[in-house]
Amino acid sequence: MTPPTPAPMLALRVHAVRAEARDVLSIELRSAVGSALPPFTPGAHLEITLPAGADSRPALVRHYSLCNSAAETHRYVVAVGLAPASRGGSLAVHEQLRVGQVLQARPPRNHFALAEGAAHYRFIAGGIGITPILSMLRWCEAQGQPWSLLYCTRSRVRTAFYEELRAYGPRVRFHFDEEAGGQLADLAQALSHPEPGEHLHCCGPAPLMRAVQAASAQRAPGTVHFEWFSAGAPAPAAQAPAAAADSAFDIVLAQSGQRLHVPPGQSILDTLEQHGIGVPFACREGLCRTCETGLCGGEAEHRDLVLSDAERVAQKTILLCVSRAKGAVLELDL
Numbered sequence: 001m002t003p004p005t006p007a008p009m010l011a012l013r014v015h016a017v018r019a020e021a022r023d024v025l026s027i028e029l030r031s032a033v034g035s036a037l038p039p040f041t042p043g044a045h046l047e048i049t050l051p052a053g054a055d056s057r058p059a060l061v062r063h064y065s066l067c068n069s070a071a072e073t074h075r076y077v078v079a080v081g082l083a084p085a086s087r088g089g090s091l092a093v094h095e096q097l098r099v100g101q102v103l104q105a106r107p108p109r110n111h112f113a114l115a116e117g118a119a120h121y122r123f124i125a126g127g128i129g130i131t132p133i134l135s136m137l138r139w140c141e142a143q144g145q146p147w148s149l150l151y152c153t154r155s156r157v158r159t160a161f162y163e164e165l166r167a168y169g170p171r172v173r174f175h176f177d178e179e180a181g182g183q184l185a186d187l188a189q190a191l192s193h194p195e196p197g198e199h200l201h202c203c204g205p206a207p208l209m210r211a212v213q214a215a216s217a218q219r220a221p222g223t224v225h226f227e228w229f230s231a232g233a234p235a236p237a238a239q240a241p242a243a244a245a246d247s248a249f250d251i252v253l254a255q256s257g258q259r260l261h262v263p264p265g266q267s268i269l270d271t272l273e274q275h276g277i278g279v280p281f282a283c284r285e286g287l288c289r290t291c292e293t294g295l296c297g298g299e300a301e302h303r304d305l306v307l308s309d310a311e312r313v314a315q316k317t318i319l320l321c322v323s324r325a326k327g328a329v330l331e332l333d334l
């Protein structure tokens with residue numbers, strides 16, 4: 001299988017920047033040439049290139065979930081929280097992005113699609129993980145689908161889109177850690193009585209996601225959906241074997257027959273680059289699928305956070321930035 005050809009870039013002009021909470025900005029982007037934008041579905045994200053800064057910061061590629069209505073084709077809206085340990089992306093957005101600036105972006109892609117046909121949609125969001133959930137609940141509202149949301153944040157002032165969400169009444173339950181004496185939300189209790197036919201969608205920091213995984217472990221397969229967005233988030237145990245288990249293996253490039261050695265501690269992507277073989281990449285953390293490549297032979301030890309269970313079992317594809325081989329050799333469609 002040949003890796004998907006990257007979609008052509010879009011030129012997007014920053015139309016508005018708004019403060020949505022302390023350290024959270026929303027960015028409204030419109031076509032720089034005035035055309036309609038490619039459509040998206042709830043849960044989709046944009047891959048945006050933040051231009052190099054005057055402070056010699058290099059250009060950065062970042063992925064941000066779309067939070068506006070998927071019915072809109074005149075704008076994309078993303079929201080960005082200022083990360084305390086920012087690797088540059090959130091800092092660049094908060095300090096350097098200006099109205100009128102033109103950014104390059106790839107058309108939206110969706111790795112966190114809203115489940116179809118649910119009788120009830122339950123959402124759990126933590127912090128800036130509210131962004132894909134917002135787009136999802138807007139869709140539910142428009143379609144008349146029943147939904148509810150538990151939104152967990154550190155404090156009321158750090159709760160993005162607070163007033164807008166409060167207007168939905170009892171369907172939105174807020175949990176502010178600071179107002180609860182530092183206690184996290186009781187997820188076991190929150191998830192204890194699922195509605196018939198309910199699907200659960202969750203996005204937030206890794207500790208919240210793992211707590212939701214634990215609290216929903218008994219639910220029917222395929223009814224719980226996660227979007228792991230935090231950089232460096234430890235993967236769920238079922239999906240990511242410990243890095244300590246790293247061992248060496250070889251890769252064979254099916255199209256040329258070239259064989260390369262991947263030592264412990266080095267990714268397949270790193271190895272390819274070291275040998276002058278360029279493969280598209282963005283996050284390098286198993287979150288975005290940009291480096292996805294066809295797997296022709298061997299068994300992959302999938303360490304990403306985006307492949308579905310079915311894709312993991314099928315062994316037809318691999319994310320080169322994080323995943324490794326279970327055996328001695330992997331054959332890649334390169």
Ligand code: FES
Binds near residue numbers: 282
């Ligand atoms: S570069 Fe993002 S998943 Fe590999």
